[in-house]
Amino acid sequence: MxxxxxxxxxxxxxxxxxxxxxxxxxxxxxxxxxxxxxxxxxxxxxxxxxxxxxxxxxxxxxxxxxxxxxxxxxxxxxxxxxxxxxxxxxxxxxxxxxxxxxxxxxxxxSCAALIGGFERNIYPITVLGTTKPTCLIQETMWSETLNANPDNVLIFAGFRGHAEFNALSTTRAYLENQLRTGKPPHKVGHCVLEISPFGKPYNISSIELARHFDHDGSMVDLAAAIKKHVDQLGATHVAIPPVLGIEQALQNKAELQKELGVEVFELVALPPSVPGFxxxxxxxxxxxxxxxxxxxxxxxxxxxxxxxxxxxxxxxxxxxxxxxxxxxxxxxxxxxxxxxxxxxxxxxxxxxxxxxxxxxxxxxxxxxxxxxxxxxxxxxxxxxxxxxxxxxxxxxxxxxxxxxxxxxxxxxxxxxxxxxxxxxxxxxxxxxxxxxxxxxxxxxxxxxxxxx
Ligand SMILES: Cc1cc2nc3c(=O)[nH]c(=O)nc-3n(C[C@H](O)[C@H](O)[C@H](O)COP(=O)(O)OP(=O)(O)OC[C@H]3O[C@@H](n4cnc5c(N)ncnc54)[C@H](O)[C@@H]3O)c2cc1C
The missing domain is CATH 3.50.50.60 (FAD/NAD(P)-binding domain)
Known part of the structure; x- marks a missing residue:
């Protein structure tokens, strides 16, 4: 930098x-x-x-x-x-x-377009389910309305075989924090999606997922996989580890939101980090x-x-x-x-x-x-x-x-x-x-x- x-x-x-x-x-x-x-x-x-x-x-x-x-x-x-x-x-x-x-x-x-400003620090959610103060985040990580309504329902969506993110433990840590601070949302769930970027359902890295999602048409399967969980839990927001693409992440976020009718955003990564790349x-x-x-x-x-x-x-x-x-x-x-x-x-x-x-x-x-x-x-x-x-x-x-x-x-x-x-x-x-x-x-x- x-x-x-x-x-x-x-x-x-x-x-x-x-x-x-x-x-x-x-x-x-x-x-x-x-x-x-x-x-x-x-x-x-x-x-x-x-x-x-x-x-x-x-x-x-x-x-x-x-x-x-x-x-x-x-x-x-x-x-x-x-x-x-x-x-x-x-x-x-x-x-x-x-x-x-x-x-x-x-x-x-660019693929790292930023949102936020000097007026205030913001608190995006990390892949550990914690939040951290920062000034600017990539637009893919932005949620406009997550904390606005106590009735919001958030799903953390992970991928089977992706060891860098555990949706269940993130959900637990996040929920604990929300209950302690009293801040919305309090309705939080998780799901595990089956996406095998290169034909293998194990040892999938973040960068492999991101490369896979850069391909045209890859959002169709992802949207279908998430949709059933959104419908089942009545979710209003979906949080995904930051793997939505290297070049196409912002377009993919928009496409998913359109298909699912809910807000989708990426979490803040630990290293190795696709958004850092x-x-x-x-x-x-x-x-x-x-x-x-x-x-x-x-x-x-x-x-x-x-x-x-x-x-x-x-x-x-x-x-x-x-x-x-x-x-x-x-x-x-x-x-x-x-x-x-x-x-x-x-x-x-x-x-x-x-x-x-x-x-x-x-x-x-x-x-x-x-x-x-x-x-x-x-x-x-x-x-x-x-x-x-x-x-x-x-x-x-x-x-x-x-x-x-x-x-x-x-x-x-x-x-x-x-x-x-x-x-x-x-x-x-x-x-x-x-x-x-x-x-x-x-x-x-x-x-x-x-x-x-
Ligand atoms: C895991 C991790 C997570 C972080 N998360 C955040 C975060 O969320 N937000 C935030 O604001 N900051 C974060 N930071 C801190 C932030 O990344 C660093 O403060 C910042 O990137 C430092 O930038 P830099 O340009 O000084 O150094 P670097 O980004 O380290 O760049 C130094 C460059 O110098 C090159 N170099 C070194 N020696 C030579 C040489 N002899 N010849 C040629 N090239 C050389 C290296 O190859 C490298 O490219 C994080 C840091 C880490 C490690």
């Missing part, structure tokens, strides 16, 4: 833009829903500091205001560093709001349509520095080594999943340029053993501090060393490689990647134009 946002904005500014990507990304693993900010960083009990702010944050701007007050070095805070003191908060809010509109516009009509695919196209060049399977290995500038970057693919001499470079290599950071018993390293990573407290992390920055419980409300490690940057998103000096004047970075942002805890992942990607992309584009 960060690299594609940065690259697209640079290309839209008329610059020749090249993206190198090894392949694997957290963006493609993500649920494809764009979180801006759901919870305070570091599991902070906000009541003590900001008693009037509700958690999870009701709106992205509530969350941003809290972060800017209490965590000024959070990547969202850095976006506002250049503004006058009394305008920092409003400038960050304006930037993030504009980033959301920018993304929605670019992805409109859709998001990456749609962003790749946006970047290429803006004029960018994408080299997949190319790993940036090193750079030659000269006079405080990066002179060239060396990348390796299975077949060749390429040397590129750009005017500016944006490092958006992600954290541990993307491959931008690596950690072992000796410490944490930045993998491409050997820059200095820092901990979430902004202390050098090169000799920090991750074991001291992880929680004993894998799923803990306090999260894992190691996920807040990354690069420290100046106000233009240039990575800095222990003395606060930038490593190169033409090197910028964005996204989850940045320190002090722990997306799994905060629910801020793609929002920070998008907003900092656009900020770093604009800074890099401006500099490239200046040095031309």
């Amino acid at each position: 960060a690299g594609l946002a940065a690259g697209t904005i640079a290309a839209e500014n008329g610059l020749e833009t090249l993206m190198l990507r090894t392949g694997q990304s957290a963006t493609a693993y993500s649920s494809g829903a764009i979180d801006i900010i759901g919870y305070p960083p570091e599991g902070l009990a906000l009541k003590e500091y900001l008693p009037d702010t509700e958690v999870p944050f009701k709106t992205p701007s509530d969350g941003l205001r809290a972060i800017l007050t209490l965590f000024p070095f959070h990547p969202y805070g850095i976006i506002g560093f250049g503004a006058d003191d009394d305008k920092v908060v409003e400038s960050v809010i304006a930037h993030v709001k504009e980033s959301i509109s920018w993304l929605k516009e670019r992805l409109a009509g 859709r998001l990456q695919r749609a962003m790749d196209r946006t970047f290429k349509n803006a004029g960018g060049t994408l080299l997949i399977g190319h790993q940036a290995r090193s750079a030659i520095f000269k006079n405080d500038m990066i002179e060239s970057v060396v990348a390796q693919s299975p077949r060749r080594e390429v040397t590129i001499s750009p005017k500016t470079v944006i490092l958006a290599s992600g954290k541990f999943i993307g491959g931008g950071l690596e950690a072992d018993e000796n410490g944490i390293r930045e993998t491409v340029l050997d820059l200095m990573p820092v901990t979430t407290n902004l202390h050098p992390a090169e000799e920090v053993r991750p074991v001291y920055h992880t929680n004993v419980f894998s799923l803990s409300p306090d999260g894992h501090a190691v996920l807040g490690a990354g690069l420290a940057v100046d106000m233009d998103f240039r990575p800095i060393d222990a003395d606060g000096v930038e490593r190169a004047k033409n090197l910028f970075c964005a996204g989850s490689i940045l320190a002090k942002y722990n997306y799994s805890l905060e629910k801020s992942g793609l929002g920070v990647a998008l907003s900092t990607g656009l900020a770093a992309g604009r800074n890099a584009a401006r500099m490239a134009k200046e040095v031309s």
Whole structure:
């Protein structure tokens, strides 16, 4: 997300833009829903500091205001560093709001078209039957009326042989939550459908189902399979795991709704996630349509520095080594999943340029053993501090060393490689990647134009 946002904005500014990507990304693993900010960083009990702010944050701007007050070095805070003191908060809010509109516009009509907005956080249902605060979801996940009427009847529909989703346990978890909160709907059922995409009724993956549903005519069988359960339970809404297609999901949702006469929507996925894949695919196209060049399977290995500038970057693919001499470079290599950071018993390293990573407290992390920055419980409300490690940057998103000096004047970075942002805890992942990607992309584009 960060690299594609940065690259697209640079290309839209008329610059020749090249993206190198090894392949694997957290963006493609993500649920494809764009979180801006759901919870305070570091599991902070906000009541003590900001008693009037509700958690999870009701709106992205509530969350941003809290972060800017209490965590000024959070990547969202850095976006506002250049503004006058009394305008920092409003400038960050304006930037993030504009980033959301920018993304929605670019992805409109794509396989990852988005719905939602800056006015409020929304709570889509996950495949586990829980809900999570987020800002934008793919249109396929949207239900207009689910919570509107206490008489609504919701069915969770799963597929036999699809181990990534269990309709019964999702139903139980969801129902428990609804009864606890008192929110509608309270009438919830489940069904298991028999669809064998490639002739086998077992070990079916989400991506196989999605590929199958991209074929013309595949909705006829699916609609027929769901219909009998809808009629039997008097369902008004049907929730399906996010497998309605890669390219055709939105059209398939519309077709199912027409055939069944009820609202159909996808749940929010766990990895591996078809909507995350859709998001990456749609962003790749946006970047290429803006004029960018994408080299997949190319790993940036090193750079030659000269006079405080990066002179060239060396990348390796299975077949060749390429040397590129750009005017500016944006490092958006992600954290541990993307491959931008690596950690072992000796410490944490930045993998491409050997820059200095820092901990979430902004202390050098090169000799920090991750074991001291992880929680004993894998799923803990306090999260894992190691996920807040990354690069420290100046106000233009240039990575800095222990003395606060930038490593190169033409090197910028964005996204989850940045320190002090722990997306799994905060629910801020793609929002920070998008907003900092656009900020770093604009800074890099401006500099490239200046040095031309
Ligand atoms: C399972 C999971 C679920 C998530 N769910 C959500 C969610 O629901 N909502 C949300 O907002 N966020 C979510 N997130 C967080 C979100 O996905 C990340 O914060 C975001 O994708 C980070 O984007 P990024 O561009 O910084 O990094 P990445 O998406 O990881 O991209 C980094 C890219 O850099 C490339 N790269 C790395 N090293 C090199 C190299 N040397 N040369 C060339 N290329 C290189 C990688 O191949 C990769 O393509 C989730 C994350 C995970 C892991």
